[in-house]
Amino acid sequence: MTIDITRTGAESLRGLCGGRVHLPGDPGYDAARVAWNLAVDQRPAAVVLPRDAAEVVEVVRAAAAAGLRVAPQTTGHNAGPLAGRGLDGVVLLRLSGLDGATADPRHGIVRVGGGTLWEPAVDAAAAHGSAVLHGSSPDVGIAGYTLGGGIGWYARKLGLAANSLTAVEMVLADGTRVRVDAEHDADLFWAVRGGGGSFGVVTALELRTFPISTAYAGFLLWDLADVEPVLREWAAWAPEAPDEVTTSFRAMRLPPLPELPEFLRGRSVAVIDGAVLGSDERGTELLAGLRALRPEVDTFGRVPAKSLVRLHMDPEGGAPAVSGSSMLHSFPDAAVDAFLAEAGPDARTSLMAAELRQLGGALGRPDPTGGALAGLDGQFLTFAGAMVVDADSAARGLADAARLGEALAPFDNGRAYLNFAETPVSTRSAYGADRWERLTRLRAVVDPDGLFAANHPVE
Template structure:
C-alpha cells in the first residue's frame, strides 16, 4: 500500500531550509518586501541550488501542495488574495548571482538576484541593463512581468532583452527556453509571470551605456497646475530618447527624510535623456524654464539611475492602484489635479504618471507575450499603510484617483504595476488565449501559483 506524502516530507529537502508554521524561522521567511502583506503559506522553502528548487517542486506536488515562486515580495499583495494554506512559497533570495559576458554584451542572472547587483556587475564593462526605478526589485520577477524602464521609450519593454530562460517546471525538470529551444514557452515566459515554473536563471542583453543623462526636477506642489500642463505638452513632443515620470507627492514630517522632502507636498519630474549633454539640455529647456526648486539632471554613471526615482530604500507597507491612460487632455489634467493637486487632502504618497509610447508601443519581431505596452501614460496611486486605517484610506484614495482618471483610461494595464488581481485579458490582449494554452501544456495540474494567475 502506498501512502501520500504529507507536508512533513518537505523537511527532508533544502537541508532544513523549509519553514513551516510554528517553526522558529517561519515568520522571518514569510516576510514580503511589502510589509502590509501578511502572507501565511503552508511553508516557505529557501533553496540554495537549482537541484533544491527541483526537490521542493517535486515534494510539494507529491504532497498535493501548490508552489508560489517569490523573489523579494515587492508584488506579494495580489498573491495574498489567494488562500495560501496549501501553498509553498519558494523564496529565491538566497539563490542569486550574476555573470557578465563582455564579448556578447549579455548577463546571466540567477534566481532572486536584484537589479542593483546586475547594474553594478555590468558597469566595469561600460554597460547597464533595462532595470526599473528601484534597485531592490528582482530582475526575474520584473522581466517575467514585462518591465518598464527609464530606457523604455528608446529600447522598448524590458522583457524584450531576455535571450534565454532556465526554468524548473511542474514535474521538477530543468528546461531551457530560448528562440530555438521550447519557443512557445520562451514566448510565454516573457510576460507570463510565475505561472509557468520557478525561473532559476535568465540571460539578458545589456545596454551600451556607461553614463546616462538623468536626474529630477522638483517644485512645490502649489506649482503643479503649470508643471503638469507643461509636462503633458512636453511629453507629446519629446523624442523616444526621453523617458520620464511625473509625480505629485506628499511626505509626512519625518526626521529620516531629507529637508526637501520632509513634511512637503511637491511635484517631481524625473527620468533619463539618452542624448549628448547639449541636446539633453535643449530638450529639458521648457521644463527648466519653470524654475524648479531643485534640478539634478546631468550626466551620471549609469549605476546611479536606480537611485534617481527615490524609491524606498527598504521594505515598506503600501497599497496602490493602477491604470493606463491615453492623451493627457485638459480635462484629464484637471481630473488629476483635483485628486492630487494643490489643496488635495489625499493620503496618497504619490500619484504618478509614467510616460509610455516610443519603442514601448512597438511589438518586437520574435518578442514574448508582453512585447509592447499600449497607451500613453501608466498611472499609479500609492499610499503608505503603516496601520490598518491608513491602508483603508490609502485604498480608497487610490481608487478615487483611478475613478477620476477612468474616463481617460485605455482599458489596458501594465502587469508590473498591478497591485491587485484584475482582468488579465486586458493585460495580455491578443496573447491571452495562447498564453492560457501554454500554461495548460506546461503545468496541466496547476502546480504553480503566481501573484497574477493564468488559469
C-alpha cells in the same frame, strides 16, 4: 479524528533544502514569510528557501507529490495579489538564495540567478561600460520584474526589459530543468517574456546589455503649490517627445522622516525625473520647456548609468503600502484637471505619491521579436500609493487610490500593467485576445495540473 491534509503534506517537506523549511508555528516561519510590502500578510502552508536549481527541483517534485502548490517569490514587492487569492495549500518558494550576477562582455549579456536583485546586475554591466534594462529600484527582484514586462529609464528607446531576455532557465511542473531561448522551446520563451510566473520556477536569466555608460539624467522639483503649469507642460510634451527620453511625474506628500533629505522632509512637492540617451546639448534642448517653469531644484546632468537605479529614490528594504494603477490612452487638459482635483495642492488625500509614467516611443511599437508582452499601447501609466500604519490607513489609502482611478476612468484604455497591479485584477486585461489564448494554451501544456501559483496567474 480530523486529519489536516495540508499540514501533513507540508510536513513531508521537512528534510529538504538542508532544513530550510518553515511551517506555521515554527520559530522561523514568521520571518521567512514576510513580503517586501510589509502591508501584505502572507500565510502559506510552508516557506522553503532553496539555494540552487537542484534544490528547486526537489521542492517542486515533493510539493506536487504532497498535493501542494508552489509559488516562487524573490522579494514580494507585488505580493498583494498572491496573498489576496489565498495561500492555503501553497508552498512559498523564496529564491533569494539563487543570487549573483556575472557579466559576459564578449557576448553582451549579464547572467543572474533567479533570486538576484537589480543592483548586482547593474554593477556587473557597468564594470564593462554597459547597462541592463533595470527598473527604478535597486532591490526589486529581476525575475518578477522582467517576467512581468519591466519599465525603466531606457524604456522609450529600448522597450520592455522582458524583451531584453536572451535565455531563461526554469524548473517545470514535472520537475524537469530546461533552458529556453529563441532556438530552444521558442513558445515557452515567448510566454515567460511578459507572461508572468505561471509557467515554472525561474532559476537563472540572461539579459542583453547595451553600450550605455552615462546618461543625461536627474530630476526637477517644484513646490506642489506650483504644480498646475508644470503638469500641463509635461503632459502636453510627453506623448510626442523623442524616443531617447523617458521620464515620470509625481505629486508627492512626504512625511517628516529623518532619512529623507532636508529639502524633502515633510513637504508636498511635484517632481519630474528621468533620463536622456543623448548628448548634454540634446538633453538641455528637450528639457527647455520644463526648465522655463523655474524649478526649485534641477539635478539633470551627465551621470554614470549605474546611478540611475536610485534616481527615483524608491524606498529600500521593505515598506508597508497600498496602491492603485491604470493605463491611460491619453492625458488631455480634462485629465490634468481630474488628476489635480484628487492629488493637487488642494486635495485632501492620504496618497504619498500620485505618479504618471511616460509611455510611447519603443513601448508603443510592439517588438516583432518580443514575447507575450511586446509593448504597451497607452500614453501613460498611473501609480498611486499610500503608506500604511494600521487597517484604517490601509482602507483610506485604497479608497484614495480608487478615487484617483475613477477620476481618470474616461481616459483609461482598459489594460492593466501587471507589475503595477498590487491587488487582484484580471490577468487577461494585460493582453490582447490572441496573446491571452496562446498563453492559456501554453500553460495547459507545461503545467496541466496548475501546480504553480502566481500573483497574476494565467489560468
